[in-house]
Amino acid sequence: MAAIPFQVEKYAAISAVVRACALTMSVFNRLVKSETVTKDDKSPVTVADYSAQAVVNTILAHAFPNDPIVGEEDASDLRKPEGALLRERIVELANEALTGIVADKENVNWGLGKARSSHELLDAIDRGNYAGGPVGRMWALDPIDGTKGFLRGEQYAVCLALIVDSIVQVGVIGCPNLHVDVSKPDGERGTMFVAVRGQGAQQLSLSSPYGDGIPLRISSHSPLSSIRFLESVEAAHSAHGFNARVAAVLGTSQSPNRMDSQAKYCVLSRGVEGDVYLRMPVPGMGYQEKIWDHASGALLIQEAGGIVSDSLGRPLNFGSGRTLGENFGVVATSIDIHPKIIHAIRQVQDEEKIGKF
Numbered sequence: 457m458a459a460i461p462f463q464v465e466k467y468a469a470i471s472a473v474v475r476a477c478a479l480t481m482s483v484f485n486r487l488v489k490s491e492t493v494t495k496d497d498k499s500p501v502t503v504a505d506y507s508a509q510a511v512v513n514t515i516l517a518h519a520f521p522n523d524p525i526v527g528e529e530d531a532s533d534l535r536k537p538e539g540a541l542l543r544e545r546i547v548e549l550a551n552e553a554l555t556g557i558v559a560d561k562e563n564v565n566w567g568l569g570k571a572r573s574s575h576e577l578l579d580a581i582d583r584g585n586y587a588g589g590p591v592g593r594m595w596a597l598d599p600i601d602g603t604k605g606f607l608r609g610e611q612y613a614v615c616l617a618l619i620v621d622s623i624v625q626v627g628v629i630g631c632p633n634l635h636v637d638v639s640k641p642d643g644e645r646g647t648m649f650v651a652v653r654g655q656g657a658q659q660l661s662l663s664s665p666y667g668d669g670i671p672l673r674i675s676s677h678s679p680l681s682s683i684r685f686l687e688s689v690e691a692a693h694s695a696h697g698f699n700a701r702v703a704a705v706l707g708t709s710q711s712p713n714r715m716d717s718q719a720k721y722c723v724l725s726r727g728v729e730g731d732v733y734l735r736m737p738v739p740g741m742g743y744q745e746k747i748w749d750h751a752s753g754a755l756l757i758q759e760a761g762g763i764v765s766d767s768l769g770r771p772l773n774f775g776s777g778r779t780l781g782e783n784f785g786v787v788a789t790s791i792d793i794h795p796k797i798i799h800a801i802r803q804v805q806d807e808e809k810i811g812k813f
């Protein structure tokens with residue numbers, strides 16, 4: 457019998473994401489102020505981001521020693537003398553996650569069960585330094601996507617994707633604070649989203665992350681007057697005003713559903729909590745989107761029957777380095793709504809040019 461493509465990669469990614477999610481949840485309840493620092497770009501990073509990256513990269517290095525990793529964090533601040541306290545805490549947390557008992561898929565060995573030295577774990581974090589590029593295999597990792605949401609106790613996600621020759625082949629997203637049942641927003645939390653190119657997309661729970669799961673299908677048709685936008689909570693991350701103008705052009709009366717992180721792609725893929733994820737650059741910020749913020753989510757949407765492009769309708773290029781430097785904005789939605797969104801974006805841009813806003 458022919459092997460199922462990317463099955464080992466899928467199980468390794470699930471195992472890594474489940475452990476990283478458990479780690480972040482346990483840190484949240486115990487996090488103290490000194491365990492959060494501000495990076496040069498003014499964004500926060502916590503002991504949970506660093507230790508989750510150490511755990512995922514340790515598992516990937518064992519399972520696929522030749523695969524490079526594009527990960528968000530790096531250990532340079534932790535190697536400085538003033539990083540000693542943070543470093544000790546990260547080593548402790550990462551080892552708890554690597555040696556703790558979590559149900560894995562049978563008959564696999566991800567090199568778990570033994571504690572690593574501080575040196576090994578900092579090196580594991582720095583395995584994420586790969587520059588990316590168009591050719592070959594690489595993993596893209598965001599150990600905590602939506603760190604601000606994590607700190608607020610709201611949505612965040614652990615996101616891992618395998619990219620081969622610029623194409624995302626496997627995408628796994630764990631959302632510890634996302635409700636499992638769309639009809640019960642206050643019910644059980646802890647969801648897992650898994651997509652493999654050509655094999656569909658499923659939702660599972662963090663407590664039972666293997667098996668068939670629930671097949672995901674993006675909402676296929678909503679009248680334009682009732683479509684609901686998904687957008688960032690943080691106004692500095694995506695242009696809320698622009699989205700509102702696109703919504704006005706389309707004539708929708710729904711208020712946007714705001715949440716942090718790639719949880720937006722996840723809820724979009726379940727087809728009920730939103731119809732379009734629109735992320736336009738905030739003018740003047742000069743920010744370039746990172747591949748680890750979109751790789752898993754983009755595959756999830758495609759495998760759930762939707763489409764992901766930039767605001768000009770071009771495919772996202774995951775092979776141009778650590779950023780989506782060739783793209784402008786992100787639009788994820790169903791195939792039937794997509795052209796209408798791209799058209800409305802152009803209309804708002806044209807109106808901006810002639811000074812209507």
Ligand SMILES: Nc1ncnc2c1ncn2[C@@H]1O[C@H](COP(=O)(O)O)[C@@H](O)[C@H]1OP(=O)(O)O
Nearest residue numbers: 600601602603688689690692693716717743749
């Ligand atoms: N100025 C910025 N513009 C757009 N995205 C940003 C900016 N600064 C950080 N991000 C990243 O945007 C993503 C969050 O988007 P959202 O607000 O939609 O949840 C995160 O990956 C966040 O990084 P991080 O992974 O550190 O949280």
Ligand SMILES: [Mg+2]
Nearest residue numbers: 499500528603
């Ligand atoms: Mg960050």
Ligand SMILES: [Mg+2]
Nearest residue numbers: 528598600601
């Ligand atoms: Mg992050």
Ligand SMILES: [Mg+2]
Nearest residue numbers: 598601602749
């Ligand atoms: Mg992120």
